[in-house]
Amino acid sequence: MGMNVGSDSITEDEGIVDINTTPLIDVMLVLLIMLIITIPLQTHSVSLNLPQGDPPPQTTPDPQTVTLGIDFDNTITWNGAPVVSEAELQSRLQEAVAQPEQPEMHISPNRLADYKTVAHVLADAQRLGITKLGIIGGGEE
Numbered sequence: 001m002g003m004n005v006g007s008d009s010i011t012e013d014e015g016i017v018d019i020n021t022t023p024l025i026d027v028m029l030v031l032l033i034m035l036i037i038t039i040p041l042q043t044h045s046v047s048l049n050l051p052q053g054d055p056p057p058q059t060t061p062d063p064q065t066v067t068l069g070i071d072f073d074n075t076i077t078w079n080g081a082p083v084v085s086e087a088e089l090q091s092r093l094q095e096a097v098a099q100p101e102q103p104e105m106h107i108s109p110n111r112l113a114d115y116k117t118v119a120h121v122l123a124d125a126q127r128l129g130i131t132k133l134g135i136i137g138g139g140e141e
Contacts, residue, residue: 064103072112
């Protein structure tokens, strides 16, 4: 004879509602074993014959750079020298394009410079054929 102790006891008619975690543990163990087996395959090194010693000296000189500065009052400078007119800026840009090795143009606008002035300088450079053009940020206030 069986004895019921309270209402929480399980009778033969009721099933166990808990999830069976044994298959989950089995799958995790299989995955762990597969991981342990495959890790040594991934750590094999490939031997390379790298050159020894110092690299050869650079044969070409560093490219020439021109810094176009645009100040807070929209004055334009060419490597620190002021550009007084639009015609002077265009003539300097044309001289730069005519050189056999075109210099790199670095435009450095001040944060307070008008967008109109910066866009105008960029448009002139593009229209006259400057291909190596960059904008340097962080202008002084």
